[in-house]
Structure formats: structure tokens, C-alpha cells
Amino acid sequence: MGDKSYDPGRSREEWTRREFLKLAGAGAAYAALGGAGVLSLPRSVLAGPKVVNLNFTVWSYSIDTIQDNINKFQGAYNGAITVKLNDVPWPQYHETMVNRLSNKTALHVLYNGGDWLPEFARAGWVVPLEDYLPRARTFYAPKIVGYALQDMTYNGKMYGLPYYADITTFQYNAQLLKDKGVAKPPATWEELADQAKFLRGKGIESPIAFEFAAGLPTTYDNFTAMMFGRGGEWFDKDLNPIFDQPNSAARQQLTWLAGVVKQKLATVLPHETDVVKAMNTGRHVYTVLWNYNLADANNKAVHPLAGQFKVALMPGSTHETQGQCKFYNLTRYAVDQGQETVDAALKFIEYFGGEYQGQYSIAKRWAVEKGLGFGQLPLFEDADVKKSFGQWIDFDMFKLQASKARARRHAVWEGIFGEFARVQLVRAISGEAPVDEAIGAMAQKVKELRAQFK
Amino acid sequence: MRGALKMARGFELRPDRLRPAGWRTDTAMAYALAGGALAVVALFTIYPVGYALVGSLYTLSPILPRSFAGLSNYGLIFGSPYFGFALRTTAVLALATVPAVVLLGLLVAVLLSRPFRGATLVKVVILLPWTIPAATGGVMWKGVFADAWGALNATLYELGLVHNYIAWLTTPRLAFLATTIAQVWAQFPLAAVLLLAAMQAIPGELYEAAALDGAGGLRAFAAVTLPHIQPMLVVVTLFEILVALTAFDLIFALTGGGPGTATTVLSYFIWAESFKMLSFGKGLALAAIIAGLSLVLIAALMRLMPREALVGEGR
Numbered sequence: 001m002g003d004k005s006y007d008p009g010r011s012r013e014e015w016t017r018r019e020f021l022k023l024a025g026a027g028a029a030y031a032a033l034g035g036a037g038v039l040s041l042p043r044s045v046l047a048g049p050k051v052v053n054l055n056f057t058v059w060s061y062s063i064d065t066i067q068d069n070i071n072k073f074q075g076a077y078n079g080a081i082t083v084k085l086n087d088v089p090w091p092q093y094h095e096t097m098v099n100r101l102s103n104k105t106a107l108h109v110l111y112n113g114g115d116w117l118p119e120f121a122r123a124g125w126v127v128p129l130e131d132y133l134p135r136a137r138t139f140y141a142p143k144i145v146g147y148a149l150q151d152m153t154y155n156g157k158m159y160g161l162p163y164y165a166d167i168t169t170f171q172y173n174a175q176l177l178k179d180k181g182v183a184k185p186p187a188t189w190e191e192l193a194d195q196a197k198f199l200r201g202k203g204i205e206s207p208i209a210f211e212f213a214a215g216l217p218t219t220y221d222n223f224t225a226m227m228f229g230r231g232g233e234w235f236d237k238d239l240n241p242i243f244d245q246p247n248s249a250a251r252q253q254l255t256w257l258a259g260v261v262k263q264k265l266a267t268v269l270p271h272e273t274d275v276v277k278a279m280n281t282g283r284h285v286y287t288v289l290w291n292y293n294l295a296d297a298n299n300k301a302v303h304p305l306a307g308q309f310k311v312a313l314m315p316g317s318t319h320e321t322q323g324q325c326k327f328y329n330l331t332r333y334a335v336d337q338g339q340e341t342v343d344a345a346l347k348f349i350e351y352f353g354g355e356y357q358g359q360y361s362i363a364k365r366w367a368v369e370k371g372l373g374f375g376q377l378p379l380f381e382d383a384d385v386k387k388s389f390g391q392w393i394d395f396d397m398f399k400l401q402a403s404k405a406r407a408r409r410h411a412v413w414e415g416i417f418g419e420f421a422r423v424q425l426v427r428a429i430s431g432e433a434p435v436d437e438a439i440g441a442m443a444q445k446v447k448e449l450r451a452q453f454k
Numbered sequence: 455m456r457g458a459l460k461m462a463r464g465f466e467l468r469p470d471r472l473r474p475a476g477w478r479t480d481t482a483m484a485y486a487l488a489g490g491a492l493a494v495v496a497l498f499t500i501y502p503v504g505y506a507l508v509g510s511l512y513t514l515s516p517i518l519p520r521s522f523a524g525l526s527n528y529g530l531i532f533g534s535p536y537f538g539f540a541l542r543t544t545a546v547l548a549l550a551t552v553p554a555v556v557l558l559g560l561l562v563a564v565l566l567s568r569p570f571r572g573a574t575l576v577k578v579v580i581l582l583p584w585t586i587p588a589a590t591g592g593v594m595w596k597g598v599f600a601d602a603w604g605a606l607n608a609t610l611y612e613l614g615l616v617h618n619y620i621a622w623l624t625t626p627r628l629a630f631l632a633t634t635i636a637q638v639w640a641q642f643p644l645a646a647v648l649l650l651a652a653m654q655a656i657p658g659e660l661y662e663a664a665a666l667d668g669a670g671g672l673r674a675f676a677a678v679t680l681p682h683i684q685p686m687l688v689v690v691t692l693f694e695i696l697v698a699l700t701a702f703d704l705i706f707a708l709t710g711g712g713p714g715t716a717t718t719v720l721s722y723f724i725w726a727e728s729f730k731m732l733s734f735g736k737g738l739a740l741a742a743i744i745a746g747l748s749l750v751l752i753a754a755l756m757r758l759m760p761r762e763a764l765v766g767e768g769r
Contacts, residue, residue, distance in 0.1 A: 091710075095729045095730060095732065098516050098517065098732060099516060099729075101516075102516035102517070119517055122517075123516075123517050205617075205618055206618065212624075213624075213710070213712060213713070214710060214711065214712035214713060214714055214715075215710035215711070215712060267601075267621065268621065268624045268713075269601060269602055269624070270601070270623065270624060274600075274601070274602045274603070277602060277603070278602050283618070415732075416730075416731055416732055419726075419730040419731065420730075420731065423711075423712070423714060423715060424714075426712055426713050426714045427713075427714030427715060428714075430624060430625065430626055430713040430714050430716075431626070432626045432713065432714040432715065432716055433714065441535075448530075452513075452518060453518070
């Protein structure tokens, strides 16, 4: 039989089956004893520190800054709340979110806007913030600028705290205007066309640059702001269309736009960054953009003509403009996850859009670093914000234009209408369709949508 | 061996026997064998088509309750001027791109069919546009045609040919031209490769015989090459018509269907109705209409073409 403990055919490192079984048995017994010991511990000790995980969805803008803010938030709460950031391209945000929310994707907090709020709220995908954080109404609402509060409100309920709130402004190259002998910026759209013709005679072939593209939600915003300058509106208080009336501000403005584009007094570009770059070539004098773009245009580290651009009141009879607010919104999904998740999400929303240790630190950061507008009234008096804004805008002019800003009236179907309207606006502006046809198509769409959503 | 022979005999069609030997077993076997394939076809073709057809009769939207709509989705589509625009744009795109793709593909195939140094490398390079995903191609062409920062405007400006950039993508006609160019660029390589393969299958003796008969290059092309590649030409043409009818991703990336609706083809229209207007019922109805149109068009073309064109002369 011989000695079974020694086998010349195997090395000393190799195990026999018996050795392996012995060791495995001992390991299993040890693990079982250990497991029993662990199970006998109190549940609180067993669970360790509870971590709540949140999913936060945004559109793709300054992702690095958002992530840095998230890191700071997680640090402030010692890792008890973790936040996973998801971003969606801005042009596809609406339809992407509709599909995710309708399919009950795990989203706890998301960026929302006044134009989509009625749709999301009616579908039950998002919930009013004030129902879960009563001080949203009592403490924060009085400190929020009117158009921002309006954009965050649906059926009398406040749904969020501002990510940013901005106005659309009329921006112009003051240096170029002065050099060409024009004393002051235009006060009306008709005066703008006259100045543009004058400047063409002075060698500037296309003095106006506008941002319009069928695929861009901002198209609808830009047009709305221009129409507001004439005192117009899309809908009356009962959400009946008024833009299709014979001499409506919308019809006047669209006719004006199609005219200046046809005469090549205005150039149409597909994105705000294109417009800012084009303005910095010195080939264009005027534009209409969300105000934060002026911070970019006047950034001396980036653009050659920085410092030459100023804001004037929106041309038109009332000089009104559009103000809007994008905000942090709590989802129904988060609520369904239970109180711990809701508490964590509320902490997150308040950290990002409200006060944390007496400071609107995140909103202020967006304002100071990126020039984003804000909805929190205390920031209008904040020394750091004033100083930062003062580097690229006349702050008093900014406040004056902000005082003339208002939000749009939002319908539950506005998300869909906005998609449709911007295509029609571009068709008319580019000369692809007559203005009356585009206005008629939009009115017909409203009729269809009202019938569907009655 | 005997079993195999028996089975083979069992499958023979004999007019004098209504029920072949081992009929029950063989039929079951036949059903079993075909069943798997049929199940796959049913799962991936019949079910989606059926689902689409049924869905097209409903109001389907993530923000509205589902309700039966009958044929109203079809009524809305046929009543909408945008269906007409999209149909016309698709037809014009097909008319502009298909002949260009086939002719360019043919020209390239002829050039590549002759041996020259570096032919393999050239073939690979020629095929590259086809291997690039259409959406990526769209983004690349956007880099070429972009109004303010595109390579084309920069080149024209540097050469002193323009003083201001040309609004390629924001002027309706120019945007359509840009789309056509990009579509031809993306499609001609496949046409060239298929036609080249057909050309290389032609026996060399035929060209030698043609040469002995005194035929020059053009004559040999007309008398030998064209008749032999005719079936492939038909296949390529039909394929390119289908590609033009279903073009989407390149257009989505390049123009987004705009400016306005200048480059909105039917496929883009389906996407916009479904995902922008959130009207999936209408999108499905549109898809059904387009599928029907494609079938009718292809059947008509097949019918109009002489049989020789489909099977090749003398084959």
C-alpha cells in the first residue's frame, strides 16, 4: 500500500482531495459560527450608517460644476446621502424625461421648467415641494422674484427651488455702434431695422444675429421675449390663443423677423454659442439672447471683442421681456420610496436651491462663475454677485430689465406646443412658409391639443 | 441507411399517393423544423407589425389615457399638410440621391476594376464612408457645412471666394443640398463595392472576344459589362430607393429636419410625431403608411422591369 502522505508524483504545494475537504469544512464551520455571531448583534449595529442614494437628472450644461456641487453636498452630509448625476442633451430633454418618467425610471430630483411643469404635474410625475417642505412656501417664496415663482407654480402650489432664473435681453456692441455714428440703441423693432439698414451702408452687411433653430427649445423663448417687448402674449388667461389675432404682437414680430432675414439684415444661427462667437467677429451689432450669454461675450479671456457688449431694454412698446426659472423638482418616484428618501431629496434640493448655513451658495456660485441669473431676491443685493455681474453688465440696467420681465402663461400641453411652434417659427423666419401659414398652423395645433387635453 | 432511404422516400411527392409513407411522423418533423424559424419570424416581424397596426388605431401617448381612435390617426395624417411636405421631400431626396449613388458607384467600380498599384488600399478607403455610422457621418458633415464655423465656409473665405459665410444649414434649399451630398457620400461606397463584385465575376474571355471583334473600351462596357451587371444594378437601385425612403439618422444629426421642415423626410416625421409630439399612435399610423407605400413602390418597380434585368441576360 505504501505511505499515502507522500506522493513523489506531486509537488509539496499541491493538495490532496482529503486536505482540501478538511480545510473547506473548517472554513465553512468558522463562517457559520461567525455568521451566527453577527446575526445575534443588535440590528442598529448590524446596519451600520444608513446611506440614501439619489438619482439627479439635468440637461447637459456645466456638468463638471454640477458634479463638484454634488461632491460638496455629499461631503456636507458626511456621505450619508450619495447622488448619481445623469445628464440629457438640452434639445432632447423634454421627450427624454417624458419617456423616463412615464416608465417609472428611478429619478428622485430633476431639473424642470415652467413650460413642462403643468404636463409633468398633471401626469403625477412630480410633486409640489411645499407639500413636503412647508417652509418652501412660508420662508422661500417671499424671497423669490415674481417670474421665477410663477414658473415654479402650478395650480397654486410651489413645486421647487430655483436652479437659475434668467431673463432674455437685447444685447448690442456699444463700441461698434458708436464707431459707426449711431448715438443710442434702438427703442423699437422698427427703429432697429432702420439702424440695421444704416449700418449696412457703413459696411456691416448683416448687423443683426439671431439664434433660431427648429430643434432648439430656446427658439420659442427668444421669440416670446421679442413678442413680450411689444406687450404680446401667446394665450389669454383661459389659455385661448391670442397670437393668431389679425394684428397680434406675435404676428407683427414674426412678420418683422421674416422681413429682416429676407433682406439679409439679420443672420440666423443655430445656437447661442454660435451667436456669441459671431458677435465677436465684429460683423454683427445686435442680438437677443438669454442674458447669461453676455457674460460669455464679455469674457476677455475668451473673446476678442469682450467688453464692448451692453444690454438695452428689449425693443418694443412695453420693453417687457421673458423671465423664466429652471428649478429642482422632487419626483413622485422619490416620494414612493419612503420618508428617508424624501428627507434626503429635500436636503439636496434645499442645499442646491435654497439656503445652507445662511447662504444661497450654489445659486450664487452659478451667478458668479457662469453669469447665470437667479431667482433668489437676496442675491440681487449680494456684494459678490454685484461685483461679478458688474464686470460684464450694467447691473442697474439688468435690474431694470428684470423688473419688466414676466413668465409665459403655461398650458398643460405647452411642452408639445413649444416643440411644434418652434418649427413653425423657423419655417416663417427662414422664408420656407408665409407668416400667415405658420401662425395658422400653430393655431390649428392649439385647437387639436385643447381637444385632446380637455 | 435504410431508415434514411425510407425517410427520403417518405418526402417524395407522388401523385398516386395522397399520404406518403410515415406521413404523421414526417409532418410532425416538418412542423417542428419549420416551427422554430416561424417563431423567430413571428416574434421579430409579425408581432411588431401587428402591434404597430393595432397601435395605430389608438391614442397612444405617455401623457394621455389610452383610448380607441379608430382611423382618426390616419385621418389626421392625410389631413395634415406636413405629411405632404414630408412625402414630397422624401421623393425629391430619393430622386436626387438614387441616380447619383448608382452612377457614382458605377464610375468608381469601373475605375477600381482595373488593376493598379495600391488598388486594395483605395478600395478600403472608398468603403470607409459606408462603414461610418450614419449619425456620425451627419455630425462630420455638420462640421463641413456649419454656417459660422464649418470647414467649407472657412475654405471659401480663405480662398477669397466669399466675404460672408454662406448659411448652408439655415437656408432651406442649401440645407437640402447639403443633405443630398451627405447622403450620396454615405451610400455610394456600398453601390461601388457591389457593382465591382459583379464586374469581377464577368469572365475575362468575353472582353478578349470583344477586343478581337474590334470593340473599344466604351463598346466593351456597353456590350459586355452592362448586360452582366444588370441584375446587380437593379438590386442596388432598389436598395438605394429603400434607403432614401427610410433615411433618418444622418438627417437627424445634420439638419434635425430643418430649417423648419425643409429636410423633414417621412422617417424623421415619424420620429417627430412620436417623440416630439408624444403621439405614438400617429407615429405608428405613419409607419404603417410608409411601409405600405414602400411595398407598393417596390412591387411596381419589380413589375415594370423586364425579367432579363432581374435575372441577367442569357441566364
